[in-house]
Amino acid sequence: MSGETLQVYFLGTAGALPTTQRNPPCIMIRRGSDTILFDCGEGAQQQMMRSRCGFTVNAIFVTHWHADHFLGIFGLVQTMSFNGRTEPLVIYGPAWIAEFVAILRSVARFNLKFPIEGIELAKGSWVRYDGYTITAFAVNHGLPSLGYILEEDSRPGRFDREQAIALGVPPGPLFGKLQRGETIRVGTGETSHEVRPEQVMGPARPGRKIVYTGDTRAVHHGIRDIAHDADLLIHDATYDESEADRGAEFYHATAAQAGEAATLLNARTLVLIHTSSRYTDAQAHISDAKKTFTGPVLAPNDLDMIEVAFRD
Ligand SMILES: [Zn+2]
Numbered sequence: 001m002s003g004e005t006l007q008v009y010f011l012g013t014a015g016a017l018p019t020t021q022r023n024p025p026c027i028m029i030r031r032g033s034d035t036i037l038f039d040c041g042e043g044a045q046q047q048m049m050r051s052r053c054g055f056t057v058n059a060i061f062v063t064h065w066h067a068d069h070f071l072g073i074f075g076l077v078q079t080m081s082f083n084g085r086t087e088p089l090v091i092y093g094p095a096w097i098a099e100f101v102a103i104l105r106s107v108a109r110f111n112l113k114f115p116i117e118g119i120e121l122a123k124g125s126w127v128r129y130d131g132y133t134i135t136a137f138a139v140n141h142g143l144p145s146l147g148y149i150l151e152e153d154s155r156p157g158r159f160d161r162e163q164a165i166a167l168g169v170p171p172g173p174l175f176g177k178l179q180r181g182e183t184i185r186v187g188t189g190e191t192s193h194e195v196r197p198e199q200v201m202g203p204a205r206p207g208r209k210i211v212y213t214g215d216t217r218a219v220h221h222g223i224r225d226i227a228h229d230a231d232l233l234i235h236d237a238t239y240d241e242s243e244a245d246r247g248a249e250f251y252h253a254t255a256a257q258a259g260e261a262a263t264l265l266n267a268r269t270l271v272l273i274h275t276s277s278r279y280t281d282a283q284a285h286i287s288d289a290k291k292t293f294t295g296p297v298l299a300p301n302d303l304d305m306i307e308v309a310f311r312d
């Protein structure tokens with residue numbers, strides 16, 4: 001369905017260590033009745049309670065196996081069992097997913113009431129959902145690490161009602177047939193003729209697109225083919241410019257580098273997360289990113305929600 005709402009909840013925006021204000025990374029995406037988690041840091045389930053979104057998670061996509069990105073899964077699985085969940089939970093992630101799921105099953109063995117499946121993804125792997133696809137791409141974090149792209153299917157072009165009438169199509173059910181891609185026949189006798197969808201439909205319009213890098217140094221040209229033109233680019237911005245050396249050393253990005261990535265990838269809006277616990281606010285990060293990216297820059301607080309709109 002092309003008209004679904006698409007909401008991004010920032011349940012955790014901290015980098016590495018939690019603070020009193022920020023939890024480790026967890027991004028919840030709700031599209032229609034689907035709920036997907038990108039990473040699941042410690043305390044994610046309480047953030048889900050605070051956001052009043054419930055626990056009906058379809059799948060969790062883990063970017064990499066640093067503990068700040070997955071510790072929340074243990075508690076969440078316990079609560080799901082306690083609440084009587086019976087539907088399978090699928091956890092996707094890079095190499096070591098099988099070992100992780102074995103540990104998770106072992107920890108949860110007294111109380112696990114539903115199947116958990118672990119599926120390993122690699123650069124270019126994709127998972128298909130109804131109306132959208134999630135694709136993995138490689139990032140640069142010093143260990144096997146993936147970013148994820150959620151991209152909706154393109155939508156049909158706009159229907160040109162006046163043009164349809166000019167071609168002799170009476171308003172009514174035939175409009176719907178043309179909109180669904182069917183060629184129709186109108187008129188009778190000698191005036192009978194075909195009207196094809198491409199005569200009355202504009203070009204296909206893109207769906208919405210969210211790119212989440214997870215932890216990484218600045219993303220590079222190699223992902224431009226698949227990660228371009230995102231409505232939201234959610235990028236590692238662990239450090240501000242005063243700590244650029246640390247970013248390079250620990251395989252993280254600065255906010256300015258996140259801005260460069262947003263420019264490179266032609267993102268519509270840049271979202272900075274994974275802010276190091278050394279900063280009390282993200283104002284310097286936002287200023288840094290605005291020096292390298294002219295579009296909107298956001299540094300969400302925990303529990304902030306962004307609703308992603310269609311471009312047209
Ligand atoms: Zn991290």
Ligand SMILES: [Zn+2]
Pocket residue numbers: 064066141215
């Ligand atoms: Zn990491």
